[in-house]
Amino acid sequence: MRVYRPEAGKLVLREEPVPEPQRGEVLVRVRATSLNYRDLLILDGDHFTTGPGNLVPVSDAAGDVVAVGDGVTRFAVGDRVLNAFHSHWIAGRLPDTLVGYGNGQDGWLTEYRTVSEQALVALPDSLTYEQGATLPCAAVTAWTSLDGVRPGDVVLTLGTGGVSLFALQLAKARGARVVATTSSAAKAAKLTELGADTVLDYVATPEWGKAVLDATGGRGADRIVEVGGPGTFAQSLIAAGTHHAEIALVGFVGRGGAAVDFMDLFRSGATVRKIWVGSREDTEDLVRWLEARPIEPVIDSVHPFERADAAVEHFRSRANLGKVVLTHA
Ligand SMILES: NC(=O)c1ccc[n+]([C@@H]2O[C@H](COP(=O)([O-])OP(=O)(O)OC[C@H]3O[C@@H](n4cnc5c(N)ncnc54)[C@H](OP(=O)(O)O)[C@@H]3O)[C@@H](O)[C@H]2O)c1
Structure with a gap:
């Protein structure tokens, strides 16, 4: 072979x-x-x-x-x-x-x-x-990152990588409202086509955390699928508002970025949950769900x-x- x-x-x-x-x-x-x-x-x-x-x-x-x-x-x-x-x-x-x-x-x-x-x-x-x-890595990671998301929740996705696109699609299928970031107009158009309610350009708007607050009437996101790590976490924390959101800590594709301010974390009340893709059972749950709610x-x-x-x-x-x-x- x-x-x-x-x-x-x-x-x-x-x-x-x-x-x-x-x-x-x-x-x-x-x-x-x-x-x-x-x-x-x-x-x-x-x-x-x-x-x-x-x-x-x-x-x-x-x-x-x-x-x-x-x-x-x-x-x-x-x-x-x-x-x-x-x-x-x-x-x-x-x-x-x-x-x-x-x-x-x-x-x-x-x-x-x-x-x-x-x-x-x-x-x-x-x-x-x-x-x-x-499915095994990106989709299962998105699935476990969204665990517990309810219809009407605001989900923030970052960029157009594999995890983020599945997170957008799965969040929309669960009835959530999605705010998504990306770095180009062409990719922004694709995010909109996939159902993103608000798309932000994280290059043109480096303070996109505040833009998420503005887009959500000041409340912020309920769930953040954090794939950027050092490059995005400080802004994600601002996007979390102060209502005890959950940040699914997934990855580190972003470089640079500001240091995380402890008082911002404290004020936000956010829960940070480290994701490690998921188990076989999570994979089976996702596959069963996709049969009932097909997404491509x-x-x-x-x-x-x-x-x-x-x-x-x-x-x-x-x-x-x-x-x-x-x-x-
Ligand atoms: N913990 C876990 O269980 C787990 C599981 C899977 C993946 N991961 C990690 O999660 C991350 C994403 O994985 P992936 O396979 O989805 O990556 P990927 O497909 O390689 O993602 C690439 C995309 O990341 C986006 N990106 C880069 N810098 C960004 C920034 N500053 N802000 C927002 N988006 C940015 C870009 O989107 P645009 O082109 O739209 O700007 C780029 O197209 C990686 O760090 C990976 O190691 C962790």
Whole structure:
């Protein structure tokens, strides 16, 4: 089988034997994968890595079960599946030890992979492989970030990355009002098309936290899907107002930014909840919900498996608007 492993910062396509599923494992023929910010960090050697340096990259995949090991009961040959982001977090509280795809164990940029049957979720017929492959990291993160959001709540999303677009779509489908930020007019138009009620340009309006207050009659957002980190947190805190909003602490794509003022945090009464994608159960809940309330994942482009390098460079350029997907014909 063909499989990518990084060597000196480059993706190298290698030939390796197709693995045999052991007891409790299935063999997945990968049909599609998608890229996330973390995959770039790992390729650049800039992310917490617990395994050897040349692990197969990429955390998200969808495919077919093509063989099963002894004792497998959850899946059969022919089943369509996607992976849960965390192979060892089934449900409940976050386990003490997590082993990430690409930074602690081999990931999914391969034609075949054996995996515990417990680490997979059934892919419904309503979703293509490409759509299914967009879900494990970005969509599940958006889903858990929005936990408890009620109709009428104001949700603030930042930028047009994978997590933020899913957060916008899921928040709208839950009946929330969405304020979204971005850095270009073209992307602003897409956010409006996807249902954003208010769109702010965070470059033209660096004090966008105040603009969120203005857009919400001074109240601010109820839920903030905070993907910007150091570059955005101080403004997010202003956008939170003083009514005990919840900030889902997701990521750190933003650079620079002001230091967080303790008194601003104190006054806001905001709860800060760290997100770690979600469990298999969260993934199953999301997939079940999507069957009842279909939303179409925003896919920017689909690249052949053989051109993974081009897909990575396109994603790295941030010219994409939506998920960058690879198909494994
Ligand atoms: N904790 C978790 O469970 C978890 C899970 C998934 C992801 N993450 C983290 O969440 C972050 C987002 O991941 P992703 O995969 O969605 O990223 P992504 O798709 O690479 O997001 C790129 C987008 O970020 C936006 N951005 C950059 N700087 C910004 C700023 N100052 N303000 C607002 N938006 C800004 C840009 O949007 P515009 O082009 O519209 O300006 C850009 O297109 C990453 O830090 C990732 O590591 C964490």
